[in-house]
Structure formats: C-alpha cells, structure tokens
Amino acid sequence: MSKDKKLLRSLRGEVQEVPPIWMMRQAGRYLPEYRATRAKAGDFLKLCYTPDLAAEVTLQPIRRYGFDAAILFADILLVPQALGADLWFVQGEGPRLSTIAEQSDFDALKPVDAIHDTLAPVYETVRLLARELPEDTALIGFAGAPWTVATYMIAGRGTPAQEPAHALRQGNPALFDTLIARITEATIEYLSAQIEAGAEVVKLFDSWAGSLKGAAFDKYAMEPARVITEALKARHPGIPVIGFPRGAGEKYAGFAKASGVDCVALDQSVDAGWAAAHVQIDGCVQGNLAPGHMVTGGQALIDETRRIVRAFSKGPHIFNLGHGITPEADPENVRLMVDTVREGARG
Numbered sequence: 362m363s364k365d366k367k368l369l370r371s372l373r374g375e376v377q378e379v380p381p382i383w384m385m386r387q388a389g390r391y392l393p394e395y396r397a398t399r400a401k402a403g404d405f406l407k408l409c410y411t412p413d414l415a416a417e418v419t420l421q422p423i424r425r426y427g428f429d430a431a432i433l434f435a436d437i438l439l440v441p442q443a444l445g446a447d448l449w450f451v452q453g454e455g456p457r458l459s460t461i462a463e464q465s466d467f468d469a470l471k472p473v474d475a476i477h478d479t480l481a482p483v484y485e486t487v488r489l490l491a492r493e494l495p496e497d498t499a500l501i502g503f504a505g506a507p508w509t510v511a512t513y514m515i516a517g518r519g520t521p522a523q524e525p526a527h528a529l530r531q532g533n534p535a536l537f538d539t540l541i542a543r544i545t546e547a548t549i550e551y552l553s554a555q556i557e558a559g560a561e562v563v564k565l566f567d568s569w570a571g572s573l574k575g576a577a578f579d580k581y582a583m584e585p586a587r588v589i590t591e592a593l594k595a596r597h598p599g600i601p602v603i604g605f606p607r608g609a610g611e612k613y614a615g616f617a618k619a620s621g622v623d624c625v626a627l628d629q630s631v632d633a634g635w636a637a638a639h640v641q642i643d644g645c646v647q648g649n650l651a652p653g654h655m656v657t658g659g660q661a662l663i664d665e666t667r668r669i670v671r672a673f674s675k676g677p678h679i680f681n682l683g684h685g686i687t688p689e690a691d692p693e694n695v696r697l698m699v700d701t702v703r704e705g706a707r708g
C-alpha cells in the first residue's frame with residue numbers, strides 16, 4: 362500500500378513521532394560497494410546510463426541502512442546532455458560541458474521532445490527500481506532546477522559564485538530567459554516521464570539558488586519551481602514535490618506557498634528553530650544536519666541529530682542532511698545517525 366509509506370505520510374502533512382529518513386547523495390563514493398560498481402561501469406556517466414548498475418547503486422544504501430526512501434541514481438547534468446550539450450567528468454575535478462555564451466550556442470541545442478532519446482535508460486532504471494524496492498521504501502525521482510542547470514550550461518563547469526551565469530542574466534537577459542524556459546520545459550517532460558515510470562515523489566535541486574538575491578530569486582528560483590510544480594501536479598494529480606532552494610536564507614520562508622511544493626529541503630545554514638517557526642508552518646520540511654557530522658561522528662553527531670528531530674517534532678518532517686554526504690564520510694557515522702533518529706528520537 363504505497364499510500365502508507367512513511368515518507369509519503371510526512372509529505373501529506375502527517376506529524377510522525379519518528380520521522381522518515383534518507384540522505385542526499387546516499388549512493389556515493391563513501392560506500393565501498395558503490396566504488397566497486399562504479400569501477401565495473403568504467404566511468405560515472407556509463408553508470409548513470411546502465412539501468413541495472415544504476416538500480417544496483419540506488420539499492421545499496423537501502424540494503425545497508427533501510428532508509429525510508431531511495432533516490433534514483435542519475436545526475437542533474439543529464440538534462441543539458443539530452444538537450445545536446447557535450448558533457449564529461451574530469452577525475453577529481455568535476456563536470457565539464459560545452460558552454461552557452463551567445464544565441465548561436467543556444468540555437469544549436471535540441472528541442473525538448475528530443476530529450477527522451479538520451480534519457481530513456483534513466484526511465485528504465487526507475488522501472489527496475491519500482492519493481493525491486495522493498496514495499497515500504499518510497500522512490501524519489503529528481504532533476505536540477507533551471508537556474509542551477511543553467512549555471513553549468515553557461516559556464517561549462519561548477520563555479521564558486523556563478524559569475525558567468527549572472528553576467529549572461531544581466532548582459533543578455535533575452536537569451537538567458539529563453540535558456541531558462543527551455544530547461545524548464547525539458548524538466549517538466551523529464552520528471553513527468555520519471556513519474557510515469559514509477560517515481561512516487563520528485564525533488565528539484567536548486568543547489569545555487571543562494572546566489573540569486575531579491576527579485577532575481579523570485580524570478581529564477583521561485584517562479585520556475587512554481588511552473589514545474591503546477592505542470593506536474595496537473596498531469597499527475599497528487600504527486601508530491603520537494604523543493605531545495607539551497608542557500609535561500611530568509612527566502613526559505615514563504616517558498617512552499619509561493620512555489621506550491623509540498624516540502625522544502627533546508628541546508629545547514631538555517632537555524633532549525635527559526636525554520637520550524639517560519640518554514641514548517643506551511644508544511645513539511647527536510648534536511649538541516651551538516652554533512653560534516655558524517656565525517657566527524659561522535660557525541661556531536663548524536664546531539665545535533667536529536668536537536669534537529671526535537672526542533673521539527675511539532676510538524677511534518679523528513680530527516681536528512683543539509684547537503685550531500687561527502688566521499689570522506691565514515692559509513693559507521695551514517696549508521697549512528699539512523700539509529701539516533703529511530704531509537705533516540707524519543708529520548
């Protein structure tokens with residue numbers, strides 16, 4: 362009975378004594394079994410596009426920790442690739458893409474309906490997972506939010522303050538807006554296909570939302586999230602959406618109401634007490650534990666985990682980190698966090 366899955370209950374607004382738990386980047390290099398499967402695949406993109414291996418790494422943290430949700434193994438940069446950008450990963454450095462600097466670069470991109478040619482293996486991964494996951498584990502699909510995806514497409518790589526994207530936004534707003542519109546449309550089609558394949562929840566990762574301020578945040582973080590959420594809910598009534606405007610700061614307040622998302626994921630920079638009063642009043646919240654605790658562990662990890670569980674205990678809450686777990690993390694610390702949430706929550 363998928364309606365009774367613990368994660369979906371929190372997303373519907375239910376307050377639970379022990380919150381559901383999963384972890385951003387839960388399938389990743391901190392796990393020896395991930396490193397083994399990745400070595401078998403050869404490289405990261407091969408892993409993303411090989412359904413049985415992508416499903417295998419998705420399932421690994423579920424087997425090890427019994428998380429309440431699995432997140433599809435893929436990457437936010439598959440959408441630019443499906444739109445025709447070149448994409449490759451440089452070992453130890455991160456992603457590289459062909460850049461969008463002028464109109465002719467944009468004109469060379471593919472139309473939105475072409476994305477499924479590239480992304481079909483991802484939908485197959487979702488179908489495999491829908492079949493293989495334990496019956497109480499929810500399946501989360503995801504995509505990058507348009508602003509964050511645009512920052513990579515414009516700069517061709519990760520950038521500390523997203524300067525190239527801000528320069529294009531200010532210097533050529535017409536081109537910038539058509540790029541955002543293209544990514545927005547592609548994201549709706551991509552997430553819709555994931556839902557049709559069996560994703561029960563979708564999450565929008567806006568990892569660089571924090572560098573948008575004031576009206577720019579409203580226009581390029583809030584508004585695309587609203588458009589995407591509205592379109593998905595029109596096509597798939599009741600589908601829950603999680604928004605992650607990382608670094609939004611005080612803009613976290615009101616984000617759920619303005620965008621229509623069912624749950625707001627919090628980074629570790631916001632105070633849990635403040636977020637309970639100003640974000641959780643509108644619905645479910647997720648996240649907030651600093652990922653560094655997965656490296657350092659010990660009593661500080663236990664104390665912080667309990668503090669966050671307590672701070673959000675009066676409303677709907679999904680336990681998670683404030684950002685992805687890092688490769689240096691100790692798998693034993695993840696175990697300690699899970700045990701603390703499940704056993705220590707009452708203590």
Ligand SMILES: Cc1c2[nH]c(c1CCC(=O)O)Cc1[nH]c(c(CCC(=O)O)c1C)Cc1[nH]c(c(CCC(=O)O)c1C)Cc1[nH]c(c(C)c1CCC(=O)O)C2
Pocket residue numbers: 384385386387388389390399405432433434435436437438454455456503519566568685
């Ligand atoms: C910005 C971003 C990306 N990808 C993603 C984001 C948004 C979330 C965030 O802010 O972290 C999202 C993402 N990336 C990955 C997932 C899979 C699901 C999961 O969370 O377990 C998800 C949800 C796998 C991955 N995506 C990547 C890895 C590591 C690749 C490897 O195995 O070498 C994984 C497991 C690579 C990646 N992918 C990206 C970068 C910048 C990098 C390189 C940095 C790094 O190496 O950690 C782009």
